[in-house]
Amino acid sequence: xxxxxxxxxxxxxxxxxxxxxxxxxxxxxxxxxxxxxxxxxxxxxxxxxxxxxxxxxxxxxxxxxxxxxxxxxxxxxxxxxxxxxxxxxxxxxxxxxxxxxxxxxxxxxxxxxxxxxxxxxxxxxxxxxxxxxxxxxxxxxxxxxxxxxxxxxxxxxxxxxxxxxxxxxxxxxxxxxxxxxxxxxxxxxxxxxxxxxxxxxxxxxxxxxxxxxxxxxxxxxxxxxxxxxxxxxxxxxxxxxxxxxxxxxxxxxxxxxxxxxxxxxxxxxxxxxxxxxxxxxxxxxxxxxxxxxxxxxxxxxxxxxxxxxxxxxxxxxxxxxxxxxxxxxxxxxxxxxxxxxxxxxxxxxxxxxxxxxxxxxxxxxxxxxxxxxxxxxxxxxxxxxxxxxxxx
Ligand SMILES: Cc1ncc(COP(=O)(O)O)c(C=O)c1O
Numbered sequence: 001x002x003x004x005x006x007x008x009x010x011x012x013x014x015x016x017x018x019x020x021x022x023x024x025x026x027x028x029x030x031x032x033x034x035x036x037x038x039x040x041x042x043x044x045x046x047x048x049x050x051x052x053x054x055x056x057x058x059x060x061x062x063x064x065x066x067x068x069x070x071x072x073x074x075x076x077x078x079x080x081x082x083x084x085x086x087x088x089x090x091x092x093x094x095x096x097x098x099x100x101x102x103x104x105x106x107x108x109x110x111x112x113x114x115x116x117x118x119x120x121x122x123x124x125x126x127x128x129x130x131x132x133x134x135x136x137x138x139x140x141x142x143x144x145x146x147x148x149x150x151x152x153x154x155x156x157x158x159x160x161x162x163x164x165x166x167x168x169x170x171x172x173x174x175x176x177x178x179x180x181x182x183x184x185x186x187x188x189x190x191x192x193x194x195x196x197x198x199x200x201x202x203x204x205x206x207x208x209x210x211x212x213x214x215x216x217x218x219x220x221x222x223x224x225x226x227x228x229x230x231x232x233x234x235x236x237x238x239x240x241x242x243x244x245x246x247x248x249x250x251x252x253x254x255x256x257x258x259x260x261x262x263x264x265x266x267x268x269x270x271x272x273x274x275x276x277x278x279x280x281x282x283x284x285x286x287x288x289x290x291x292x293x294x295x296x297x298x299x300x301x302x303x304x305x306x307x308x309x310x311x312x313x314x315x316x317x318x319x320x321x322x323x324x325x326x327x328x329x330x331x332x333x334x335x336x337x338x339x340x341x342x343x344x345x346x347x348x349x350x351x352x353x354x355x356x357x358x359x360x361x362x363x364x365x366x367x368x369x370x371x372x373x374x375x376x377x378x379x380x381x382x383x384x385x386x387x388x389x390x391x392x
């Protein structure tokens with residue numbers, strides 16, 4: 001088997017990331033530490049690189065095979081099965097990226113012209129996708145519950161009662177790093193079912209967890225299975241977003257019929273390289289992922305230790321999933337703390353307001369970088385919070 005996983009340990013290296021010439025580490029001046037773009041500074045899974053090399057060697061640069069003849073649906077069905085969702089490969093559709101899957105789901109699988117309810121803070125592009133499909137977004141901020149940030153089910157229900165046709169949920173939640181608890185998911189399913197609405201759930205961060213359990217939304221119960229549209233990909237956890245392949249998992253037979261009736265242009269664009277990389281990651285990439293998760297866990301501990309040592313532990317909550325630290329920097333600047341940090345410390349992070357109105361005054365720090373880079377960035381951020389200019 002040419003895509004066999006080896007025991008090769010992941011290598012964390014910013015210089016290698018720079019050599020790629022991709023967005024991360026190419027956007028800012030050389031002295032700036034870019035902890036904004038959601039990619040990891042890590043060597044890829046040997047299974048993925050072997051598969052892509054094989055594909056390049058055979059010049060697999062033609063149009064991709066139809067979904068059903070690619071290895072992606074089977075690999076996805078097996079992977080979803082391991083996560084806890086029983087779905088056959090016949091329920092899996094390939095798209096070029098997660099956001100396309102979501103856009104098509106909104107446009108074609110929700111009631112025409114209905115608003116989209118979006119719990120926030122959430123992935124920035126969610127706030128772009130609904131307007132691009134001609135729909136209105138209703139942002140419903142997360143609330144703080146006994147276990148951390150939670151869905152505000154009362155306000156979500158209010159929006160559905162007022163006519164919204166879907167809830168666009170990110171779980172695990174980028175940027176806050178929580179996993180929505182099963183009780184909340186079940187309550188959401190009950191509400192959505194009662195209003196005849198849909199849940200479009202983006203589970204792309206599900207593999208990046210620190211030992212915390214996760215239930216795919218569609219696996220919750222029969223109602224959720226019927227009204228869920230699950231969108232996911234291997235590109236986030238296995239770190240190859242430029243290869244353009246994602247999957248829509250349809251657990252409702254009517255949705256499959258609608259999807260299969262769509263014009264080719266609406267869903268096409270996945271690349272043959274992304275498809276082989278995806279199948280290799282899902283089928284053979286778990287040993288690599290386990291090693292990466294160990295390293296990410298250590299990075300998460302480093303953030304915690306530095307924040308604790310600086311007396312700033314109240315500014316964040318240790319994430320259960322994702323490689324993001326979501327810091328409350330309202331004390332630094334209630335609107336644009338990331339811009340202030342960039343200016344004063346030369347560290348680029350995600351501006352919280354981009355993740356929805358509820359994110360204003362927060363920043364998202366990507367900690368998937370080597371420890372010495374993360375340590376230096378934290379030193380600079382903490383220096384600014386302690387009112388020192390930390391530019392070098
Ligand atoms: C929750 C979430 N969904 C989707 C994406 C983007 O995925 P894609 O490039 O496949 O559209 C990201 C990227 O960071 C993300 O965090």
